[in-house]
């Protein structure tokens with residue numbers, strides 16, 4: 001799971017296939033069609049949460065530790081930062097650096 005974190009308003013929103021923005025509107029992003037890569041921009045960084053940890057926590061039914069990480073580099077494996085929301089709307093593929 002990827003979360004869009006805005007370092008201006010500190011809002012976090014889950015990325016979806018449709019474009020989403022933070023509360024202040026300075027960060028935006030969405031998943032691409034393949035459901036793995038994401039494009040985003042503005043005053044944002046991406047936070048990843050291990051999907052298996054979420055499932056394990058739901059199965060356990062108790063407090064659990066989740067592994068998560070902030071992608072400090074704007075362009076990391078599976079994510080690409082773009083200058084404007086207009087560019088983000090038209091990106092449907094990019095060369096992954098993985």
Ligand SMILES: [Zn+2]
Pocket residue numbers: 006007008009010011022023024025026027
């Ligand atoms: Zn914001």
